[in-house]
Amino acid sequence: MPVPEAVLPDLDQVLHDVADYARPYAVDGHVADYIPVLAESDPGRFGMAAVELDGTEHTVGEVDEPFPIQSISKVFSLVLAMQKADAAEGVADELWSRVGREPSGDPFNSLVQLEHESGIPRNPMINAGALIVDDVLLDHCEDSLHSTLELLETLTGEPVEVDKQVLDSEQGAAHRNRAMANLMASFGNLRHPSDEVVDAYTRACAISMTTRQLARTTRFLANDGVEPDTGKRILSPAHSKRVAAIMFTCGTYDAAGEFAFQVGLPCKSGVAGGIISLVPRHLGVCVWSPPLDTAGNSLAGRVALRRFVERCDLSIV
Ligand code: GLU
Numbered sequence: 001m002p003v004p005e006a007v008l009p010d011l012d013q014v015l016h017d018v019a020d021y022a023r024p025y026a027v028d029g030h031v032a033d034y035i036p037v038l039a040e041s042d043p044g045r046f047g048m049a050a051v052e053l054d055g056t057e058h059t060v061g062e063v064d065e066p067f068p069i070q071s072i073s074k075v076f077s078l079v080l081a082m083q084k085a086d087a088a089e090g091v092a093d094e095l096w097s098r099v100g101r102e103p104s105g106d107p108f109n110s111l112v113q114l115e116h117e118s119g120i121p122r123n124p125m126i127n128a129g130a131l132i133v134d135d136v137l138l139d140h141c142e143d144s145l146h147s148t149l150e151l152l153e154t155l156t157g158e159p160v161e162v163d164k165q166v167l168d169s170e171q172g173a174a175h176r177n178r179a180m181a182n183l184m185a186s187f188g189n190l191r192h193p194s195d196e197v198v199d200a201y202t203r204a205c206a207i208s209m210t211t212r213q214l215a216r217t218t219r220f221l222a223n224d225g226v227e228p229d230t231g232k233r234i235l236s237p238a239h240s241k242r243v244a245a246i247m248f249t250c251g252t253y254d255a256a257g258e259f260a261f262q263v264g265l266p267c268k269s270g271v272a273g274g275i276i277s278l279v280p281r282h283l284g285v286c287v288w289s290p291p292l293d294t295a296g297n298s299l300a301g302r303v304a305l306r307r308f309v310e311r312c313d314l315s316i317v
Pocket residue numbers: 069070071072108109127170177202205269270271272296
């Protein structure tokens with residue numbers, strides 16, 4: 001359980017210590033290069049932000065530098081689907097009959113498991129699972145990108161946009177995602193044309209945000225589904241808890257067990273080096289450092305989160 005507010009350490013000081021400790025680890029990582037524009041990322045960038053439920057922001061490094069959110073968008077697509085499930089019966093049953101809730105233990109873009117498991121992806125935090133979520137959203141949102149941007153604007157209080165250069169680069173390199181969508185279609189687990197689904201998915205990955213903004217976005221998950229600045233309910237408490245549970249068990253590719261062991265908080269990473277996290281009832285958190293470890297998670301980001309949790313004694317386990 002999180003410790004009471006009164007014994008929280010000085011978070012500004014903690015973040016500076018964490019950054020000094022974690023930054024050097026980035027040299028052992030590699031920036032993602034299978035999406036050409038990501039290969040140009042500056043490996044030396046680092047930012048970390050922790051935002052309290054009362055809005056107090058603690059930051060270190062380049063927290064106002066935008067970067068593509070990539071797979072972090074999978075959380076927001078799932079949130080939109082859960083909103084639909086809160087509003088209408090049957091949506092949750094349909095979704096969970098088409099995508100599982102188990103860690104994959106395989107790379108995020110693996111086709112092998114999908115073939116073995118008859119086109120039902122293990123969870124919504126890997127590419128195939130997110131494609132199913134996007135397929136479901138195509139039935140329930142007039143324009144799922146617009147809905148995602150609206151959600152993000154509600155959560156950050158600021159306008160949020162797609163980076164067109166990233167989108168072009170991503171669309172040109174989406175071979176595996178197209179293969180996954182087609183494989184799922186061949187098993188009868190895709191309702192819309194695969195191009196349409198992949199397009200919705202890549203557009204969400206190309207959304208550009210800053211570390212500070214992303215730290216704000218998870219506060220509602222730390223607050224039983226209510227955005228703390230406005231008091232607006234984003235999700236029911238049950239669905240809020242479930243999104244956080246899926247982040248915890250499936251949010252960091254095939255290193256989710258290691259993250260639970262080292263960090264012990266719900267997390268979701270993206271291949272541009274961002275990781276969002278949250279401390280229930282206390283904080284929204286984001287760290288960004290582009291070089292990745294072999295599982296595809298930000299290397300210095302993982303080290304920073306581990307150090308942060310050790311310093312604050314805020315792990316949920
Ligand atoms: N757009 C990336 C892809 O589809 C996202 C991967 C990620 O961040 O995990 O490969």
